[in-house]
Amino acid sequence: MNKLIVANWKMKFSHREALDWLTISLPEVHQAIADTGHELVICPSFTELSFALSTYPNHSWGAQDCANVLLGAYTGEVSVLSLREMGIRFTLVGHSERRKYYGETDEEVRKKAALLLEHEINPIVCIGETEDQQETKDEVLTQQLSAVLDLYKEDDAAIIAYEPVWAIGSGKTPNKEELQKTIEKIREQADGSLVLYGGSVNPAIAKEFSPFVDGFLVGSASCDSTLLKKIILSC
Numbered sequence: 719m720n721k722l723i724v725a726n727w728k729m730k731f732s733h734r735e736a737l738d739w740l741t742i743s744l745p746e747v748h749q750a751i752a753d754t755g756h757e758l759v760i761c762p763s764f765t766e767l768s769f770a771l772s773t774y775p776n777h778s779w780g781a782q783d784c785a786n787v788l789l790g791a792y793t794g795e796v797s798v799l800s801l802r803e804m805g806i807r808f809t810l811v812g813h814s815e816r817r818k819y820y821g822e823t824d825e826e827v828r829k830k831a832a833l834l835l836e837h838e839i840n841p842i843v844c845i846g847e848t849e850d851q852q853e854t855k856d857e858v859l860t861q862q863l864s865a866v867l868d869l870y871k872e873d874d875a876a877i878i879a880y881e882p883v884w885a886i887g888s889g890k891t892p893n894k895e896e897l898q899k900t901i902e903k904i905r906e907q908a909d910g911s912l913v914l915y916g917g918s919v920n921p922a923i924a925k926e927f928s929p930f931v932d933g934f935l936v937g938s939a940s941c942d943s944t945l946l947k948k949i950i951l952s953c
């Protein structure tokens with residue numbers, strides 16, 4: 719089955735480094751996409767989106783965040799309207815780094831997801847428990863999901879990225895059985911949605927988890943084109 723693979727570059731590249739990657743490495747990665755039929759969405763920083771879209775208009779591009787209001791006096795924010803006009807098709811919301819470092823709440827995640835849906839951009843809603851919340855994981859995930867699920871019309875498939883916060887950037891991952899159970903519970907609540915896994919994804923993890931999930935949200939490994947290609951080919 720074809721998978722949705724989302725590359726979250728975070729702020730790992732400077733502008734020049736990102737442009738070099740897009741110019742030199744993306745054509746090689748495209749071959750892996752063509753060979754497998756998977757969809758790859760790359761989420762660079764806002765500063766590279768314009769170059770990315772004009773150079774590769776047929777590729778799928780995503781933003782890493784958006785403002786929770788449409789337009790106005792909000793210094794430093796980026797409007798959903800601008801993303802829509804540029805041709806962005808996906809946007810991450812509720813990433814654990816936004817929740818942790820910028821205090822993003824479920825209420826803000828909801829506002830962002832609502833604006834994105836209104837403007838026909840697919841929100842990729844990130845949910846996940848922290849290390850301390852592992853015992854209450856089900857409640858945490860249910861609360862994060864319930865912040866957005868009623869926004870979707872019957873035919874709209876939500877895209878949910880389950881990322882245990884303790885697995886992000888740590889090299890740790892849940893065991894297969896544990897992940898399978900969690901994914902099933904998410905599917906019970908978010909019927910018909912695409913459920914991705916994120917957190918220290920590498921080619922071996924992509925291969926192991928691929929049967930249970932609809933795709934992956936890949937952080938660090940997505941900045942390395944050789945690893946990214948291997949992940950694509952492992953799904």
Ligand code: PGA
Pocket residue numbers: 726881885886887888916917918919935936937938939
């Ligand atoms: P990681 O990040 O793959 O580097 O663990 C995943 C994410 O934060 O989306």
